[in-house]
Amino acid sequence: xxxxxxxxxxxxxxxxxxxxxxxxxxxxxxxxxxxxxxxxxxxxxxxxxxxxxxxxxxxxxxxxxxxxxxxxxxxxxxxxxxxxxxxxxxxxxxxxxxxxxxxxxxxxxxxxxxxxxxxxxxxxxxxxxxxxxxxxxxxxxxxxxxxxxxxxxxxxxxxxxxxxxxxxxxxxxxxxxxxxxxxxxxxxxxxxxxxxxxxxxxxxxxxxxxxxxxxxxxxxxxxxxxxxxxxxxxxxxxxxxxxxxxxxxxxxxxxxxxxxxxxxxxxxxxxxxxxxxxxxxxxxxxxxxxxxxxxxxxxxxxxxxxxxxxxxxxxxxxxxxxxxxxxxxxxxxxxx
Ligand SMILES: Cc1ncc(COP(=O)(O)O)c(C=O)c1O
Numbered sequence: 097x098x099x100x101x102x103x104x105x106x107x108x109x110x111x112x113x114x115x116x117x118x119x120x121x122x123x124x125x126x127x128x129x130x131x132x133x134x135x136x137x138x139x140x141x142x143x144x145x146x147x148x149x150x151x152x153x154x155x156x157x158x159x160x161x162x163x164x165x166x167x168x169x170x171x172x173x174x175x176x177x178x179x180x181x182x183x184x185x186x187x188x189x190x191x192x193x194x195x196x197x198x199x200x201x202x203x204x205x206x207x208x209x210x211x212x213x214x215x216x217x218x219x220x221x222x223x224x225x226x227x228x229x230x231x232x233x234x235x236x237x238x239x240x241x242x243x244x245x246x247x248x249x250x251x252x253x254x255x256x257x258x259x260x261x262x263x264x265x266x267x268x269x270x271x272x273x274x275x276x277x278x279x280x281x282x283x284x285x286x287x288x289x290x291x292x293x294x295x296x297x298x299x300x301x302x303x304x305x306x307x308x309x310x311x312x313x314x315x316x317x318x319x320x321x322x323x324x325x326x327x328x329x330x331x332x333x334x335x336x337x338x339x340x341x342x343x344x345x346x347x348x349x350x351x352x353x354x355x356x357x358x359x360x361x362x363x364x365x366x367x368x369x370x371x372x373x374x375x376x377x378x379x380x381x382x383x384x385x386x387x388x389x390x391x392x393x394x395x396x397x398x399x400x401x402x403x404x405x406x407x408x409x410x411x412x413x414x415x416x417x418x419x420x421x422x423x424x425x426x427x428x429x430x431x432x
Contacts, residue, residue: 101418101425104399106271106354106375106411109302115342122338126331127153128324134334138341142295142308145344146287150316152309153337155328157182157270160294160307161233162190163322167292167315168264169230171196173221175266176214177233178204180240182268194326198227207241209234211254218263231264236286237271237278240401243358243376243409245275248285255289267293270307274300274374277351291315300351300375301343302412305336347412351375357410357419364423365430379406379430387429396425 102108111119125131135153143151154160161183165175175191177183179201183191191197202217204210214232221228232254236246258265267290269275276283287293292311297303309319323329330336354375362377363369371378379387384400391398399407408422 099421100395100397101414101422102397103408103410103414103422104397106299106409109412111302111304111339112412114346115303115339118338118342119335122334124332124334127333128329128331132332132334132337134337134341138337139308141341141344143310145283146293146295146310147284148287148293148310149313150311152316152319152323153330153333153340154294154307154309154323155305155330157268157294157296157298157307158187158190159323159326159328160296160309161187161266161268162194163319163326164266164292164294164309164311165191165197165231165233166195166322167311167319168266169195169197172198173228173230174198174200174219175231175233176200176202176217176229178202178207178209178214178235178238180204180207180238181233181235182239182270183233183235185240200227200229204241207235207238207244209236209246209250209254211250211257214254215257215261218261221262229263231266231291232258233266233268234290235268235270237275237374237376239270239376242371242378242407243271243274243374245279245373248279248281251286251289264291266290269293270296270299271374273348274351274355277348278355278374297340297343300354300411301340301347303336303339303343306333306340308340350412354410354412354414357414357416358408361408361410361419361422364419365426366432375410377408377410379408380404382406382430387426390429391425394425396422398426
């Protein structure tokens, strides 16, 4: 399996030897008692990076998103988001199943944030007849939108409006690192345009496990209760936090490489490289299962996101040689 090129997702990366070393040597304690120094260090660092008071290490982006939304939405209220958002597509109906939160979606153009389109759908908390919109969830970069970076002007417009409207903003920032690297917008700017944000260490950053939820100190204190209730209270998980810290030190700066590789991949496959904003290449109008199967038989794994849509994601474990190999295999399969 040494030669396998895995472009299904940036979640498939394995910890590097250097990352494993810092994990092995991590200082740890019982984090349910709040005594794991590595976790505390990670939380403080990520909170500061996003300009928030506090943060909480959670096992997954899904838990970060769901607790984040629960912090700003009561049971019986709704979260509004776009129809392709991860929180309503891939999180198993958790908001409803666990928290009694209703979700309502607005169809967007490829996941691109249109602040006014969302604002138009908001239902006031003061109307006896309506399910109140307590929060809007925004995804940046947008996964099903092919890694697109949300326009900063739209994010700002939504935030400004939300302050007067009393509607909270939750950021699903699983790949916010990619957005910041691609756009040049500071992480703290993105962070300050959200009340709660979940950011992942286990996607492009290449850590094996973990996400961090950032918010106000008061909200994070409540999040700690929810994490425990959900079974996400971990003990000597500093070994995981150490991987996250290592990833922030060593892998954040290299994300531009993944973006370059994704653009190169698109270009060499005859696709429009300008459509690639970060590390995700979308191929449409193909027989997705057939291409994926044929590619797999030749050692290249790719993601299917529909009957006629494929997804190729670049990451830490795919270098230039990997891109070359992928092009050799996929080129003939995608030739039209
Ligand atoms: C945009 C987005 N949000 C959230 C998640 C959830 O992360 P996890 O798989 O760690 O639950 C993912 C996972 O791929 C994602 O792509």
